[in-house]
Amino acid sequence: MRLATWNVNSLRSRIDRVEAFLTRHDVDVLAVQETKAREDQLPLMGLESLGYEVAAAGYSQWNGVAVISRVGIEDVGVGFDDMPAWGDPPVAEARAIGATCGGVRVWSLYVPNGRKPDDPHYAYKLDWLAALRAAARGWLDAPTALVGDWNVCPTDDDVFDVQQFRTSTHVTVPEREAFAAFADDGWAEVTREHAPGYTYWDYYRQRFERNRGLKIDFAYASPSLAAGVTGAFVDRDERAGTGASDHAPVVVDVDL
DNA sequence: ATGGTAGGCGACCTA
Numbered sequence: 001m002r003l004a005t006w007n008v009n010s011l012r013s014r015i016d017r018v019e020a021f022l023t024r025h026d027v028d029v030l031a032v033q034e035t036k037a038r039e040d041q042l043p044l045m046g047l048e049s050l051g052y053e054v055a056a057a058g059y060s061q062w063n064g065v066a067v068i069s070r071v072g073i074e075d076v077g078v079g080f081d082d083m084p085a086w087g088d089p090p091v092a093e094a095r096a097i098g099a100t101c102g103g104v105r106v107w108s109l110y111v112p113n114g115r116k117p118d119d120p121h122y123a124y125k126l127d128w129l130a131a132l133r134a135a136a137r138g139w140l141d142a143p144t145a146l147v148g149d150w151n152v153c154p155t156d157d158d159v160f161d162v163q164q165f166r167t168s169t170h171v172t173v174p175e176r177e178a179f180a181a182f183a184d185d186g187w188a189e190v191t192r193e194h195a196p197g198y199t200y201w202d203y204y205r206q207r208f209e210r211n212r213g214l215k216i217d218f219a220y221a222s223p224s225l226a227a228g229v230t231g232a233f234v235d236r237d238e239r240a241g242t243g244a245s246d247h248a249p250v251v252v253d254v255d256l
Numbered sequence: 257a258t259g260g261t262a263g264g265c266g267a268c269c270t271a
Contacts, residue, residue, distance in 0.1 A: 009271085010263055034271080036264065061263085062270050113271060202271090203261040246262075246271085 001071065001102055001256055004030045005147035005217055006238075006249035007110070007200070011035040011066065014245055015043045018068075019050060021238060025251055028071050029101045031108030033149045035064030038090070042066070055099045063094035065110050065148070071102035080135040084127045086112065096132070103256065104225060105139060109148035114169035122169060125151070129178040133185065139222065140186050143256070146220040149200075149247065152179045154189075158215035160198070160207075170216065179218075188226035191219050191250055195232040200247045201239060208239050217250050228254045 004027045008014045011032060022030060035042070039056045047054060051070045057078040058064030067073065077098045085092035098107045109132070112125040136146060152175045153159045165171045183189060198213030207213060221229060232252040239248040 013263065034263095036270095061265065115271090205260060 001104065001254045002026060002028045002251060003104070003106065003145060003147065003219070003254060004249050004251045005033075005108070005219060006030060007033040007149040007217065007245060007247035009034050009036070009245040009247065011037050011064070012041065012043060014243070015046060017238065017243065017245070019046050021235065021249055022050060022052065022068070025235065027251065028069065029104070029106055030068040030249075031106055031147045032066045032068060033064070033108060033110040034062065035066050036060065036062055037064055055097060057090065057093050057097045059090050059094045063091060063110060065095060065097045065108040067097055067099040067101065067106055067108050069099065069101040069106075073099045073101055075100040075105075080132060082131045082134065084124055084131055086121070086124050095128070103143060104254070105142055105144040107144070107146045107148070109146060109150070111149060111151045113151050114175070117167070117169055117172055125169070126174055126178055133178070133181055136182065136187070137185055141224075142222065143225040144222040145225055145252075146182070146187065147218070147250075147252075149216060150179060150218050151216055152176065153214050153216060154179050158198075160212035160214070170214065182220050186223060187220035188223065189218055190221045190226055190229045190252055191217075191232045193232075195234045195250055197234055197236070199234055199250055203246050217247060219250065219252050225254060228256050230255050
């Protein structure tokens with residue numbers, strides 16, 4: 001099974017690239033973030049003609065997550081136990097969707113950005129990660145993937161210039177501890193070994209052309225799923241050219 | 257400290 005995760009920065013404006021990506025890499029299950037779309041707004045026809053089903057939780061203006069699968073979708077769940085809210089539904093629920101696809105529970109996660117370390121959104125981010133961790137402890141016994149945009153750079157190597165981020169979110173100790181806590185519970189981050197390198201480059205200042213990026217998109221796998229992982233890569237070419245998302249897709253291969 | 261770009265929406269917000 002080939003899994004992928006991708007922050008597309010609007011599914012509707014990027015649908016041609018999404019369909020081309022799925023076809024180009026023969027992807028079975030794609031977790032998408034920042035869909036910026038309600039379920040009724042999604043361009044399902046093109047995906048359906050390619051053999052994919054879509055489960056989505058979304059909002060028109062920002063956030064939004066989806067799972068796109070050609071191996072079937074069952075047991076869709078939006079959000080998780082004690083997931084902290086930021087705003088009212090559907091905004092609050094537009095950050096996590098879990099769908100079982102071909103026997104694997106795939107969670108598409110859009111971790112809150114945090115904005116600034118002194119912003120209330122930063123505390124919300126830490127609360128959100130703590131609640132996810134608590135809920136996810138109950139998912140470790142099944143083949144489960146926690147994939148998406150984690151909005152955390154776990155090490156200094158995951159930032160093009162740490163000095164430039166010294167007053168920013170993504171690199172603070174509490175955020176890094178919150179990310180590492182999943183590994184303490186038994187989750188295995190499976191992209192770093194096979195797919196090192198950045199996954200996000202800001203649109204500003206030709207950051208992609210100068211390779212000034214961040215590694216913030218990750219895939220934590222439960223032990224039974226991690227045991228089957230055979231490889232992973234970042235589709236860096238997808239970030240190039242006009243009309244690209246600011247994130248590149250990350251692909252993970254699993255031998256089930 | 258600021259501003260640079262992109263998307264969606266509705267005349268400004270988020271990343």
